[in-house]
Amino acid sequence: MQATAQAHSNIAFIKYWGNADDALRLPANPSISMNLAGVTTTTTVVWDSALQTDSLSINDAPADEKATQRVAQHLEAIRKRLKLDLKAAVTSGNNFPMGAGIASSASSFAALTVAAVAAAGATLTERELSSIARLGSGSASRSIPAGYVEWCTGMSHDESVAYTIAPADHWSLVDVIGVISTGHKEVGSREGHGTAITSDFQAARVASAPARLAQCKEALFGKDFAKFAAVVEHDSNLMHAVMMTSRPPLFYWQPASLLLMEQVRRWRAEGLNVCYTLDAGPNVHCLTTAEHADEIEARVRALEGVQSVIRAAVGGGAAVVG
Numbered sequence: 049m050q051a052t053a054q055a056h057s058n059i060a061f062i063k064y065w066g067n068a069d070d071a072l073r074l075p076a077n078p079s080i081s082m083n084l085a086g087v088t089t090t091t092t093v094v095w096d097s098a099l100q101t102d103s104l105s106i107n108d109a110p111a112d113e114k115a116t117q118r119v120a121q122h123l124e125a126i127r128k129r130l131k132l133d134l135k136a137a138v139t140s141g142n143n144f145p146m147g148a149g150i151a152s153s154a155s156s157f158a159a160l161t162v163a164a165v166a167a168a169g170a171t172l173t174e175r176e177l178s179s180i181a182r183l184g185s186g187s188a189s190r191s192i193p194a195g196y197v198e199w200c201t202g203m204s205h206d207e208s209v210a211y212t213i214a215p216a217d218h219w220s221l222v223d224v225i226g227v228i229s230t231g232h233k234e235v236g237s238r239e240g241h242g243t244a245i246t247s248d249f250q251a252a253r254v255a256s257a258p259a260r261l262a263q264c265k266e267a268l269f270g271k272d273f274a275k276f277a278a279v280v281e282h283d284s285n286l287m288h289a290v291m292m293t294s295r296p297p298l299f300y301w302q303p304a305s306l307l308l309m310e311q312v313r314r315w316r317a318e319g320l321n322v323c324y325t326l327d328a329g330p331n332v333h334c335l336t337t338a339e340h341a342d343e344i345e346a347r348v349r350a351l352e353g354v355q356s357v358i359r360a361a362v363g364g365g366a367a368v369v370g
């Protein structure tokens with residue numbers, strides 16, 4: 049009983065930060081993202097009656113105890129849903145650096161969910177795959193559907209799902225990621241969601257999130273880059289303001305991140321379609337359009353402090369590949 053699935057990472061335009069329900073991972077606010085073409089996790093799941101425990105290998109090496117436990121916990125939720133009584137061997141590989149603000153958890157838990165369900169011979173709807181993936185990592189719910197995706201908050205496990213709001217070819221946005229550091233981050237998003245509420249700003253950020261979501265959708269549907277840039281940068285700044293004012297505080301920006309953010313604003317003032325957004329890490333995602341992507345990539349590469357650049361167009365949904 050074996051299957052292999054592939055899922056893309058995603059970058060949020062309107063961020064998910066903080067949970068309304070920690071156990072079910074129901075988000076405090078709705079979010080919007082695009083999948084990142086070519087930035088993938090490929091995962092094979094083998095359900096095997098000969099196994100005593102679940103096992104995990106990542107990028108050809110046995111995973112540490114913490115990662116293995118997290119995957120075992122997710123497999124347990126899938127076992128319950130499918131009424132399965134077998135352990136699994138999971139082999140996973142990313143084609144991008146882990147733990148540096150390019151969400152490996154999103155593509156990992158999306159690929160794991162799709163592979164584990166397919167390996168068991170079950171067929172679930174995209175909605176259901178998205179809600180199960182959410183249990184592993186919130187943003188993984190958004191890596192199940194294709195293209196531009198919205199994840200609604202929902203009041204229950206079944207309701208909190210992500211779905212496509214526009215296909216990948218609706219608007220040719222490109223994410224040019226300026227990689228500032230590939231080291232593993234000290235505080236992951238999992239812990240961060242828990243402390244978000246300790247910031248005085250979180251309640252205000254959450255209260256105004258639906259308005260930003262609506263603005264972002266309008267900009268996206270109307271392909272209005274100026275409007276899109278304004279709301280995307282504002283939303284990222286708000287999330288980082290919450291992070292920096294949480295107790296204990298979380299500072300993900302590095303000097304080179306700020307340098308790049310500053311340049312992005314200048315380049316936009318020059319007339320280029322570009323805006324920035326940062327996740328729980330120092331890397332700066334420079335969102336641009338296909339016509340300006342070469343120019344933006346060259347400028348990002350030339351900046352001091354940028355180690356490398358990853359470039360991704362809008363990607364498809366999670367799928368079984370073997």
Ligand code: PMV
Nearest residue numbers: 060063064186187237327328
């Ligand atoms: O899915 P998680 O728990 O890794 O949280 C993702 C959090 C951010 O990447 C910072 C924002 C987002 O919406 O992707």
